[in-house]
Amino acid sequence: MVVKSQIKLIKSLHQKKYRIKNGMFVVEGIKTVKELLASDFKVFKIYANDEDSLLSLPDYTEFVSQNELRQMSNLKNASGVLGVFYIPAEKPIDFNDWVLLLDSIQDPGNLGTIIRLCDWFGIRHLVCSSNTVDCFNPKVLQATMGSITRVNVSYTDLSEFLKDAKLPVYGTFMNGTPLRQVDMPEKGILVMGNEANGISRVIENRCDKRIAIPQFVAKTAESLNVATATAILLHEIRR
Template sequence: MVVKNQIKFIKNLYQKKYRIQHGMFVAEGMKAVSELLNSHFRAHKIYCTDTESFKKFDVEVQQITENDLKKISGLQSPNKVLAIFKIPTPKIVDHNDWILALDDVRDPGNLGTIIRLCDWFGVHNLVCSLNTVDCYNPKVLQATMGSIARVNIVYNDLTVFLNSAQCLVYGAFMGGANVYDEELPERGILVMGNEANGISEKVTQLITKQIAIPQFGEPTTESLNVATATSILLNEIRRK
């Protein structure tokens, strides 16, 4: 049985200020929890309807009913398990490969998808501006489908980070050079901007080269979704 103080503690972790306060976050679903348990993330406690799948892990496991799981879950249809993990200390960003940087991306679904794209394309370091949505937001975690376990995510002032960059910095702009005509290097930084406003002026000043995805259809679409654009640009970077 899940008692009231446990319910309150878990529900609080759905809010960023309490995640920061306790240094913990909530993950739900068999795939996401399993991916995190098999990574460098350290689990604090697991609540599940069937403990058999988690006996091999060195972590406290509490068996609960489906009704109790609904009480603590943030999902409309809870999926067997909810786990509390400790927020890890980010690793030092490795500049020997491509790095993706996000300038104030606010939508949880977009960030979650971008983290999955980093995992897919082998981009191991993701640098987020301080105003980018929290990667431990439950909606972000659901969208990552466990990929957050394999991507080093660092929050930093982008101007400070880019000022110290030791490689070329590319930024996605509507009026940039056609990315398909570019000779892309083996390492660099790709900056993607906010959903509504693109890359901010202060960050734009630190961009080495502005690039764009050419439009082939009728010019009726204002711009691509930031996650969609990221997928196309990362594909081109790896293809080259």
């Protein structure tokens, strides 16, 4: 049986301020938990209600009731496995390849999908503005499907970060140069903006190139979802 203080701690980790305070985060689902265990993320505890699904997991697993998992969970229908891991230290940025920057992304699903896209296209460094949604938000982690273990996500003041940038900075705008007319270099920095407002003015002023994904019919859709746009741009970078 899990003591009440542990349940209280785990529930608190669904909020960013307590994740920062305790240096830990929660992830749910056997696939993502196994991905994290196979990575260099340090585990605090695994809670599960199904011994058969955890035969290959280490002995720091604690078996609990479904009711106890429901109390810890952030999901409507609690998964049979919940893991608590330590937040790792941010790694230095490697500028020998493309680096993706996110300016004020707010939707957890979008960030999780973008992390997954970085993993797919081999973008190892994702730099987020300080007001971008936390990558250890449970909804973000769920959307990454384990890709959080292979992408270095860091948070900083993007204006300061770009001030000393040694690579060309490509910003995405509705009125930029159509992507098919742009020769993308072997390495650079790609900036994606907020879902509603795009790239902020201060970051816009740091961009060397303005690029856009053109529409092929009369303007009907207002814009592309930021994760969808990121997929198209990363494909073009790697093409």
